[in-house]
Amino acid sequence: MLALEDITVVSLESGISAPLCTRLLGDFGAEVIKVERPGVGDVNRHWDTAVYGDSSAHVWVDRNKLSVELNLKADAGRAVFRELAAEADVIVQNYSPGVVERLGVGYEDVTEYNDDVIYLNISGYGRDGPYEDRKAYDMVMQGETGLIPMNGSPDAPAKIPLSICDINAATYGTISTLLALFHRERTGEGQELDVTMFGGILSWLGYFPHKYWHTDEIPERIGMRHHLLTPYGPHETADDQSVNFAILSEAHWELLCTDVLERPDLLEDERFETNEKRVENRGMLEPLIEDLIADYPRDYWAERLAEAGIPWGDVNELDDVLDHPQADHLDLVKEFETEDGPVPYVDTPIDSSELEFAAEPMPDLGEDTEDVLAALGYSSAEIEELRDADVI
Structure with a gap:
């Protein structure tokens, strides 16, 4: 069975954060209706033409929709939206600050005709406060939340290549929606939810805030x-390869x-x-x-690390990862059949003894x-009248 097969989601979405959130809900079986601007669509459709003319981002985040x-600027368009929203269990939106309120499709508007709806807002900073009017995208948020200054080499900062802030917001958006659905199942009550990229990334800063609060680091x-921790990370071997190992305990240090x-x-070296002393003297x-x-080849160290029971791995390029034997064993790379041809994709990485997951290509x-x-x-x-009036 599909966990969310009786749930309808209507989404006013753009970019990555909300589209990835609703894709996850779609993977879990929800019917996801993606509302898009006529003739233009989501901005993520236009970033490249890598997949038979479709954007790679669109393929990533828009399956199962x-x-x-x-x-929505036309009265007739908002009337259609009200009919969709009246039947929705969940509405998701990540439009620019204030847009849904100006269009009359915000939470207060929708609850006039759907009082148990779950309405999820995903934004950069939140819908109030000193930064409420700021737009936010992943790169902007990586800088705002301190990720860029701490990432990279000593000589130069670097962005994280993954859309980590968007993925964070999508993850928290999905979790919060599932919590709200469970709450409604118990109480019959809908609710409004707010997930921010800023707050989500702060919650992922891990031990760094604690180090700062207590040691000013x-x-x-x-x-x-x-x-x-140290020693930790990739180390170049004599044959110009690498072994990537992690020493997380004193037992591992002794074995190393x-x-x-x-x-x-x-x-014996004090x-x-x-x-803590190793980190202090890491230089x-x-x-x-x-x-x-660097004195011996990769295979020499791989064998010794494995025999010692120390966590280790290779440093793989993307093609190696997609052809990885464990990816094959877990059946993670699958294909959609489309009119243009087969489209490989990475499947939902959850293996359940009872639940199934949806797998329909992007629309x-x-x-x-x-x-x-x-x-x-x-x-x-x-x-046809709606089409002639440029409503659809």
Whole structure:
């Protein structure tokens, strides 16, 4: 069964954060109706033409959805939206600040005719406060939340290549929606939800705020090393490959010194006797470890690390990851059949003994407009009138 097969989601979405959130809900079985601007659609449709002319971002975040073109600036378009929203269990929106209120499609408007609706707002900073009017995209938020200054090499900061702030908001948006659905199941009550990219990323800053609050430490950029642990990270081997290993405990440190590096003398060095001291003296320790690893090829170290039980792995390029034996074993890469040809995609990474997950390809712009309107009771003539009036 599909966990959300009886749930209808209507989404006013753009970019990545809300579209990824609703894609996850669609993966779980919800009917997701994506409302798009006629003739234009979501901005994510236009970022490249990598997949038979479709955007790679659109393919990523818009599977398991119906696309309805609807002009919300027109009275007739808002009337259609009200009919859609009246039957919705969930509404998701991440339009620019104030837009849904100006259009008359915000939470207060919708609850006039659907009092148990769950209405999720995803925004950069929230809908009130000193930054309420600011627009936010992933790169902007990576800078605002301190990710860029702490990421990269000592010589230069760097952005995180993944849309990490969008993914964060989509994840919290999905979790909050599921919580609200569970709450409604218990109480019969709908609710309004707010998820912010800013708040979400702050919640993911982990131990860094605690280090700052208690030791005044601002994280420095340390490239491929770990701020809290050492030795940790990729190390280049004699054959120009790498082994990537993690020393998380004193037991691992002892095994590394005795069984892997064959340098038990390091255990006697007071500068390295605890993880905190190793981090404090990383300028001496890490070059030493790097030089030792550089003396032998990747396979030599891989065998020794595995025998010692120390967590390790390779440093793979994207093509290696997509062809990874574990990806194949987990059946993570699947294909949609489309009119243009097969479209590979990464499947939902949840393996359930009871639940199934949806797998329908991304819709063309407005592909489902007529079917959705017909389901609402519109006749062919009425649909054509809406089209002639540029409402759909």
